[in-house]
Amino acid sequence: MTETDAGFRRHLRRSLAELSIYDAPPADASWVRLHANECPEPWPTEVLADLAEVVRGIELSRYPDTSGRALRAILADRLGVRPCEVVLGNGSDEIIGLLVTALSGRADATVVVPRPTFVMYAHTARVLGLRVVEVDLREGFALDEPALRAALADEAVCLCFLARPNNPTGTLWPRATIEALVRDHPHVVFVVDEAYAAYAPEPSMFRPDRPENFVLMGTLSKVGLAALRVGYCVAHEDLARALDTVRHPYNVSQTSLALAARVLERHAHVLDAMVARTKVQRDRLARIVARLPNAVVYPSAGNMVLCRLPAPAASALSAHLRRHRILVKTFLDAPGFPGAGAYGYLRASAGTAADLDRLEAALDRWRPPSTGPAGPGR
Numbered sequence: 271m272t273e274t275d276a277g278f279r280r281h282l283r284r285s286l287a288e289l290s291i292y293d294a295p296p297a298d299a300s301w302v303r304l305h306a307n308e309c310p311e312p313w314p315t316e317v318l319a320d321l322a323e324v325v326r327g328i329e330l331s332r333y334p335d336t337s338g339r340a341l342r343a344i345l346a347d348r349l350g351v352r353p354c355e356v357v358l359g360n361g362s363d364e365i366i367g368l369l370v371t372a373l374s375g376r377a378d379a380t381v382v383v384p385r386p387t388f389v390m391y392a393h394t395a396r397v398l399g400l401r402v403v404e405v406d407l408r409e410g411f412a413l414d415e416p417a418l419r420a421a422l423a424d425e426a427v428c429l430c431f432l433a434r435p436n437n438p439t440g441t442l443w444p445r446a447t448i449e450a451l452v453r454d455h456p457h458v459v460f461v462v463d464e465a466y467a468a469y470a471p472e473p474s475m476f477r478p479d480r481p482e483n484f485v486l487m488g489t490l491s492k493v494g495l496a497a498l499r500v501g502y503c504v505a506h507e508d509l510a511r512a513l514d515t516v517r518h519p520y521n522v523s524q525t526s527l528a529l530a531a532r533v534l535e536r537h538a539h540v541l542d543a544m545v546a547r548t549k550v551q552r553d554r555l556a557r558i559v560a561r562l563p564n565a566v567v568y569p570s571a572g573n574m575v576l577c578r579l580p581a582p583a584a585s586a587l588s589a590h591l592r593r594h595r596i597l598v599k600t601f602l603d604a605p606g607f608p609g610a611g612a613y614g615y616l617r618a619s620a621g622t623a624a625d626l627d628r629l630e631a632a633l634d635r636w637r638p639p640s641t642g643p644a645g646p647g648r
C-alpha cells in the first residue's frame with residue numbers, strides 16, 4: 271500500500287498489513303476439538319434446563335445493563351473487591367483491547383510480553399500501533415527474569431502481560447518472581463492473566479490488597495462457558511474507570527450476563543466438578559502424548575498439553591490427526607519456540623474422556639515419517 275493508493279486503503283493502519291487474522295477452522299461436533307483450550311465437559315441436563323429458563327426470561331426488546339452491574343457484583347464478591355474495580359469484557363480478548371487503548375497515552379508506548387505466550391497481547395498492541403518487546407522464555411519455558419527486567423526498565427513500557435498458567439506452554443511461573451517484577455516497576459501495569467488458573471495446582475495470586483499496578487484478568491471461556499464470551503479484569507478503581515471510558519456500553523449481551531450470573535450463583539459446584547474431571551483428562555493426555563516417539567512433553571498447570579516433536583513428525587502428525595477429524599494447535603517455525611526448523615510443537619487441550627479415546631485410537635494408527643509405514647508404532 272502506498273500514499274497514492276486511491277480509496278479507503280490509504281487510511282488503513284499500516285500495522286494491519288503485517289498482521290494476520292486470528293482464525294480457527296470451523297468444526298462441528300463430529301470433530302474432536304482439542305485446538306482451542308476449551309473445557310468441553312458436558313453440562314448436566316438439569317443445569318441446561320435451568321439455563322433455558324433463564325434465557326426464556328430475557329426481555330429481548332431491552333438493552334442489557336450498560337456495564338453488567340449484577341455480574342460485576344457477583345465477581346467482586348467472590349474476589350473480595352468492590353464492583354467499581356471490576357470491568358467486564360466480551361471475552362478477555364476485549365479486556366486486552368481496553369487495557370492497550372487506555373494505557374497507550376505516549377507516542378512510544380510499549381508493551382512487554384514473554385514469548386511464546388497468548389498471541390492476542392502482541393497482536394492487539396500492534397494493531398493499535400504500539401511497540402511490542404517480546405522476551406523469549408528460557409529452557410523449559412521459564413521466565414527470563416534478567417531479560418524481562420532489562421525490557422521493563424524503559425519508561426515507555428505501559429503494560430506487561432503474564433499469563434499464569436501460560437498458554438501455550440502450560441507453565442506456572444513463580445508468583446514470587448512476578449510479585450518482585452510488579453513491585454520494582456511501578457510505572458508498568460502488570461496484567462496477570464489467570465484464564466487457566468482453575469487448572470493450576472496452587473490458588474490464584476490475586477489479593478484484594480494488591481499494588482495499584484497489578485491487574486487480574488480472568489475469563490469464563492476456559493471453564494465450560496466459552497460460548498458466552500465473558501471475560502473480566504480487576505483493576506485499581508482509577509484504571510477501571512479509564513477502561514470503562516474506552517469500553518462500549520452494553521458490550522456483553524444480556525444472554526451472556528444472565529447465564530454467567532446463574533452459573534456462578536447456582537451451579538458453581540458443577541463447574542468445579544467439570545474442571546476437576548478436565549484435570550484428570552489433562553494428565554491422561556500428557557501420558558498419551560508422552561508415548562509418541564521422540565516426544566518431549568512439558569508439565570502443564572493449564573488444561574492443555576504442549577509437546578515437542580521432530581519437525582517432520584510434528585507436521586505429519588498434525589495432518590494425520592486432521593484426517594481422523596481431530597484438531598490440535600500446531601506450531602512450526604513459530605518465533606520463541608526453541609529449535610525452530612528442527613522441532614515442531616503440538617498443543618492439545620484436555621478434551622473429554624471420549625475425545626481422548628478417539629485421540630488414542632488415532633495415535634495407534636500413527637507411524638512417524640522417518641520410519642515409514644512399516645515402522646514401529648508409538
Ligand SMILES: Cc1ncc(COP(=O)(O)O)c(C=O)c1O
Nearest residue numbers: 361362363388437465489491501
Ligand atoms: C491466556 C489467555 N488469555 C485470554 C484468552 C482469551 O479468552 P477469552 O477472550 O475467551 O476470554 C485466552 C484464549 O485462548 C488465553 O489463552
